[in-house]
Amino acid sequence: xxxxxxxxxxxxxxxxxxxxxxxxxSYFAHHAYEGTYGLRSSEALTxxxxxxxxxxxxxxxxREHLEWQVQLLEDGSIERDMIDERARSVLGVAGPRDxxxxx
Numbered sequence: 001x002x003x004x005x006x007x008x009x010x011x012x013x014x015x016x017x018x019x020x021x022x023x024x025x026s027y028f029a030h031h032a033y034e035g036t037y038g039l040r041s042s043e044a045l046t047x048x049x050x051x052x053x054x055x056x057x058x059x060x061x062x063r064e065h066l067e068w069q070v071q072l073l074e075d076g077s078i079e080r081d082m083i084d085e086r087a088r089s090v091l092g093v094a095g096p097r098d099x100x101x102x103x
Contacts, residue, residue, distance in 0.1 A: 033039050
């Protein structure tokens, strides 16, 4: 007579699904905390946003200054000071009363 060998049921099968679920949950929790856009990175992102806002304010001020200079040149009545300043900077000359500081 042949006897069939029955598989013995182990208690390990009860822990496989919870262990896989815990591993998956810990993976996503780790990346939610340490990832590029995670909780820890929010401080770095906030400081970068502040730096960019400061840079934007500086560039906006520089643009407004340039627009003001262009407006002085375009309105038909070009001021004598602006013509003199631009001519001297382009030609690289100085007036008799100018103080020249070499860098």
